[in-house]
Amino acid sequence: MATKKSQESATGKAEGKTDPSASDLAAPSPNVHTNLAIADIALRGGSFLARRAVEKTLLGRKYTPGKAKAILKGRSFKETIFHTALSRIAMQSIPGAILVGGGLIAKTLYDRGKARQAKAEGEAALDDMAEAGAEEAERS
Template identity: 65%
Template sequence: MFGFGKKGGKQLTERASERRRAVRSGPRHVKVRAADLEPPEGADTSLELAGPSPNPHTNLAIADIALRSSTFLARRAVERLLLGKTYAPRKARAILKGRSLPQSMIHGMIARTAMRSVPGAVLVGSGLVVKTLYDRSRARRAAAKGEARLSRMAAEGEED
């Protein structure tokens, strides 16, 4: 039919059966030889962390500081962008400057709780949904209250 002949078709069927069994059995039955795990000859097998300093602890500190500072800058840019849609850029900057240290710490703790586990993410997410629905049900009062709080924060930020 396909030009394989009797033997050719039988071989294809046998190979297909072997491959099907291999796929079904999964990686548990794969045999790995020790020679496959060894690095090739002449390969660098040292476990040194590549970085500007020969001290791995210093390299880790540099990477941590770089990641945290870039995350901080990205977060500030997003916050300014979100506030910039409603407020003038100068007022948005003043609002961000006017946040208190406890307020920033609480927001950080809430974000960490949400990122550490699925139940934490569900708890924080559902709390934010409930707060949003509550604010929408009292839209006028919430808008006036939020505007007053942001104006206060902007005034505190301009004083600094």
């Protein structure tokens, strides 16, 4: 059984030592604005990578990884901007979240009501996106 003094030294809280404050921690740059820019870029980049991983996972349940990647590459700029705008509206206010969430629920219920037609239309749209992504990959 360890004594109280050995427990304190094992946890790093020996006599007279305190936890470092936020001002004592090292930052990449002495300029606060630079550090904020670095944090912002890192968070946005991480968010982008996480979003892509989730999208590929959701598509990967039904499609091969290659086709899922091609579908994601085949999205138009207009679709990307529209989805970004919807997510920002939903994240900025409670009424926006209710509006966007309600619209998504309505669309889901409508699609379920028209399941057969929606499935055929969705498959055709995804095939078009996959073809556009494959063509873009060939050009690169």
